[in-house]
Amino acid sequence: MRARPQVLTNVLPGRFRGLSVKLIAMIVVVILGAGIAIYVPSIANFRLNWLDDRLRVGVVAARVLDAVPDVMSLPRSLTDRLLTAAGADAIVYRREGQSQLIELADAPTPREAVTADMRQRDPLTVIVGAFDTMLSGGGRTLRIVGSGDADESLVELLMLERPLYVEMLAYSRNILILSFVIAGITAFVLYVFVSQLFIRPVERLTQNILAFRQAPEDGTLIITPTSRRDEIGILERELAAMEAEIYSMLRQRRHLADLGLAVAKINHDLRNTLTSAQLLSDQVVALDDPKIQRLAPRLVNTLDKAIGFAQSVLDYGRESATPPQPRPVDLHALVEDAAFDAGLAGHPSVVFANEVPADLHVNVDAGQMTRVLVNLVKNAREALEAAGSRVPAPAIAVTAGETGEGVTISVSDNGPGLPPRARANLFVAFEGSARAGGTGLGLAIARELTEGHGGRLILADVPTGTRFDILLPASALVR
Template sequence: MKDQPNAMAGRFPGLSSKLIATIIGVILLVEIVIFLPSVASFRTTWLEDRLQVGVVAARVLDAVPDVMALPRDLTDRLLNSAGAHAIVYRREGQSQLIELTNPVMPDTVVTADLRQGDLPSRVWGALDTLVAPPGRTLRVVGEGDLNESLVELLMPEAPLRRDMFDYSRSFALVSFGIAAVTAFVLYVLVSRLFIDPVLRVTRNMLAFRKAPENASLILIPSRRSDEIGILERELADMETELFSMLRQRRHLADLGLAVAKINHDLRNTLSSAQLLSDQVATLDDPKVQRLAPRLVTTLDKAIGFAQAVLDYGRETSIVPQFAPVNLRTLVDDAAFDARVAGNPLIAFDNGVDASLMVEVDAGQMGRVLVNLLKNAREALEAVPGEAQDFRIEARASADPERTVITLRDNGPGLPPRARENLFIAFEGSARSGGTGLGLAIAREITEAHGGTLAHVDEGQGTRFDITLPVRRTEG
């Protein structure tokens, strides 16, 4: 396995940093949503305070018969206390004005009507004040303390804008403080409940991946009953099963290597014994002539078993090399190799369409067909009694998704014991002395092609279906 040293570089580049950033981001987003109506309320309150000074000035105007008779220093103090350049008082269709001794001529005048109390208008007004260029003059309009009276103030916008920026800075500092404290508290809680267990599981997976045969690295699950607890227990069970499987696989690999060596030498020895038995069979001694066939048959079985074991180890480790193959030709070649084609006791019918092409490894898929046809031939030849009308047929059907190859014979069928152990090496043989490797090899080759090999019970005879997916080339 390839090591990944940077998979767990530290705590903060992973879930922890994302968690902190998410918490702070959400809190700041909430603070921004709160800030807009808050700064709008601050602006409204600030303007209402200035307007109250204008209301006081309006009362003074009401109390004086002639506004022009008011001392200039008094009117200037009233205006300076409101921060205004001029105050207009309107009542019963009449207007009264007081202004500074040295009037200021505004360049740009923006109206702030405090009679509009809806939130969108207030928020828009606050944003307009914050982003407005300097030098503007506000015309503040509000109701007086008497019925149907209005008070208007003309004042520079700069003091309001300055106070709003001061308020915004204070709000931002408080917001960042709240976000930092909240994020820290939530981080500590979430880390204890979620992040630390996830990091523990992740580190265990990375460590176990490097040394899956080290039993001390198997995760010890906690007593949690939530999803993380389930994850820990399932991971511990999986690591335990994988540990046992790898140990068993290693032992089987070592054993298989030893058996393969022994099997190879045994096959050579049996081949030599077979040559000797063939020479012995040529002798004229009656006893030798009677015993020699049995000796030859026994040696043939032993050699066949040794060869089957070697083939089983070799075939299951080769990756299929896919190429377009004519299926009818492949079936004909397999029938010849399995000694089915031309067999005097068995009629073979290849009903596969001559134009049907499949994309398979011709050598491996031919081995599958040979094993199935050979099993069918041996089953029919083992039927006791006189020769019967034995028959083996091959059929194929195809659609845009898959190709199904059917091999069927009209023999006695599979015995119950063979059906129970189909496709299990050394156990799935239907005849005495068989290894059961043929079907095991056939199934593994078919699965390596992405397909399935299945026995179909039709009540009479034996039928196997090979289902192969249609391979599509990308692009």
């Protein structure tokens, strides 16, 4: 039986949605973010240095003013050169309560003024001043105030803010271009490195998983791991091992399915043949020949075992994989029905005791749980019948009660117990039978059905007899 190709619900992402694009975008964003973090103090420092340069020229001009007794006697050409060198429209020098002023002959009309006090150099003031200049557009008059060389002297420069604004704008543009260049180069280098080291291997793994999922029976799709020793290498080797196991299991499942169909057909024909043979044996039993009368019971018994074996195999092959549909069930009544189906009603020698509390209700699939109990009780009955006189008072008891983890249902008997061979393969189909001619399917089916309810079926360790415990989770308890 071949696995049906599955429709892929996941496909590889497009060119602009893969890991590589996300990686490049993340690198660019991180570098630009770092550039912004560097730009803020650098633009503030650029403005501060620019103002310091202008202030130093203003201080030199103030020295000239301080050396001349009468500022008005200075030639206009000299004062204009001093102002032009400082880039100022006017310079004011204050000392000991006196002020001296020089200004350009054709000084522009004063505009809205903004003061840059160079005596305040804390980072917040410097950064706020830089962004204030950038956002102003450069249309104001800039008043630069700073200390002169002499004690308590003060120098003020009045100039247009436009030159500072233009130079800061050019500096910002250069920083932005440089940031993009660095981000692009770094992103490309990191992309090449990370792509070879991580992204390409991940894409290879992703493509292999998608392809293998679509055709898991194609052995050529099993990934060939590389010699890497890191996490990617471990992932490749584990994926290769997992795909090899899936490939083997699918082949085995197909072989078992084909074999199961063949066995089912053989058993069906064999059961019909054995039924016909049983009918003939019934007619033979009616003959008066003493030899036939002595051999006929053995023949009938052998045919019954063969028919039972064939029927068990057919039942196991038809075992439904339908999930249980739990409903509140009266466990006491469920055990009574199971005992009746197991052939204990009116049994001549085996005493059955239903010790389940009458008010105990569980949330289980009634049909499946009945089958579990029937298999366990029937196995106990057959063990007691096979023991014969070795058990003087054969008895079977079913008990149940709440535990800290949920509900425990116990099926026990006082028979001779299970032989070592049966214990070794207790829940293995066709191997776990405790009696000759048995198939061992009853316990295998009971365990599967119990696990389908989220529980466990275990063999309890008791000094005499045999006891099986059905351990159901707390969700099975109806309160």
